Amino acid sequence: MVRLIMQEIENPPQDARDDDAYVLDRKDISAILYAVDIDDKAKLSELMDPLHAADIADLLEQISSFERARLIRLYDREFDGDILSELDESIREEVLGVLTPQVLAEAVRDLDSDDVVDLVEDLGTTQQDAILEVLEDSDRAAVEQALSYPEFSAGRLMQREVVMAPEHWNVGDAIDHLRSAPPDDLPDQFYHIVLVDPRLHPIGNVTLGKLMRSPRAVMLTDIMEDVFQVIPVDQDEGDVAYAFNQYHLISAPVVDGEGRLIGLITIDDAMAVLDEEHEEDIMRLAGVGEGSLSDRVIDTTKRRMPWLAVNLVTSIAASMVIAQFEMAITQIVALAVLMPIVASMGGNAGTQSLTVAVRAIATKDLTGANVWRVIRREVLVGLVNGLIFAVVMGLVGIVWFGSPALGYVIAAAMVVNMVVAGFAGTVIPVVLERVGVDPALASGAFVTTVTDIVGFFAFLGLAAMVLL
Structure with a gap:
């Protein structure tokens, strides 16, 4: 099995190779690292010079910290300021620490003022001062002026060079x-x-x-x-x-x-900001926050732990609902088999509506003028999907467990939970946005809680009334 996986990595299918058209070739990376190993500066320059600054930044992000430091020291004065602009913030400070003052000075002088601001705004005071010191007086004044504007504002984003x-x-x-x-x-x-x-x-x-x-x-x-x-x-x-x-x-x-x-x-x-916001929304919807593949284990753990803790609390809340119907589950074992299906379908439907709503809020397509129309649409989509899967699960209940009543119960619960999922997936992010909370960050936990609790309560409650 391991051998097959390695063969796929070394000889990917044609579709995979097409998808990797703009990814650094593994052979090129190996050749670059070999040049570093044998301390061949001329060969390293020959391999690195044709690469775009963004590709060099990708290379530095993919290799280890030890290899990164050796490569930078050997590449030395050919290190370009555009590479610093393309680097992920998680390793930028480390790279700056490896560069000599002379190389850093030459690299930074070639950058526009907006790129210098982007470079220094997240650095510590010592490294900020080191970069500002190598700039000419006019450029340093422009950067310091930009840094005086609020973070994430147009003043931080603009360049001072205007025709x-x-x-x-x-x-x-x-x-x-x-x-x-x-x-x-x-x-x-x-x-x-x-x-x-x-x-x-x-x-x-x-x-x-x-x-x-x-x-x-x-x-x-x-x-x-x-x-x-x-x-x-x-x-x-x-x-x-x-x-x-x-x-x-x-x-x-x-x-x-x-x-x-x-x-x-x-x-x-502007497009870099748009890309960052899209990435941020996706990461927050998954509850992982900001970060990159270069982050340390402890940093990644700290970011993910709070939302896992929130998920634990919501799971306990859903379990408390299940506990109220312990007798029904004991008497009808089929309920324990089928109830995860109802909750899972509701959770997936809620996530679909939630993703559409968060994206529409971010692009300003979901506003007070059309919010009720969008809510109504998502509820109707949930109703239609609920009816379709209600028929499927009703037949499953009848054929699998030989109980028409059980089929009717799970079908009704499926409809209820899918409708609630469409409603919650749209309303919750809208309400959070209105009260000033980032809907991408907090909506997922609320929507999952609602669909789990409603799904379990609807299914087990109807089962207790109809089957017992």
Whole structure:
């Protein structure tokens, strides 16, 4: 059996190889680690240089701490700042501790201000100071200013490098400015020119595509984008990501309390936030919280233990319901066989409704205007599914145990629990969101408790009334 599993790992089927198109090849990883083992810096550079920074970050996350330190020391001055940006936060601090001050300085100087902020905001004071010290005065001031804004706000997400133009310029003025500006005054990549009034209030965006294909005499205000969103500096980053996704933005200017332009957010940063929020919701729905595969056992245990404890309490509550019908279960052993089915089906149905509701809340699709329509739909879905599986379980009760009455009881209990599951799976996250509790974090325990208790009570209660 072990040999078969190893063969599958070494020679995965074609479908698996297609799924791993963007995963580092095991042979490449082995070759890189061998180069480290024999201390061959030239070979290591030859293997690492073609890799994207994100792939190098994945490599560092997948190998052991000992191998990681040896690789970084050998790679040395070729270590790029983009690698630090791509690293998982769980090992970023460890990697920074291995880098020499000279290598760290060169790596950080190449990063945009928003990437530097993302790099240092979760570090300790000592490492923050070490990174800030290697920055030029203007860059250090920009990063310190960004760190003064609330965590998870647009101010933390924005970059200070912005290409702007006065509203009275024409296309020729803008092109001449871009061509004559020193390279260090322009970002490496940008998509828009932000038009501003004399008070530095942004009034519109001009795409580089429109700029390059328009005659020089055309005013910039005549070729502004139709869609233009301004982001307040204190806006929550989740709302920023929603705006980018909702309005298909590429970049958006960030303004201070007086509406003056102070920075820019680009789509890559907004989508990174959206991806993090989706991942966070999935992890919280499973009760495992934030974390990564690189975390220590003790840290992972601490995150998971509270929700396992909550689950233990809810399981005891469900067991107390079962205990009320101990006599019925003793007299009719079939009840003990069938009651987990009712609870399990209700739990699965509740989880389905819960997942849809939490996702809709996160994307702002579930609002006060349509909440009752969504609840009604989920209840009706639960009713229809309940009726379908009620027929199936009714037949099981009759054929398996030879008792039509038992079949009727489990069929009725199935309908009741599936309807309640659809209702609870939608209402509970909505109520939690209204009272300020993250529905992704707390809904699962409540929904499971409701479906277990209702399922056991409906099935055993009806059995006690009908069969005894």
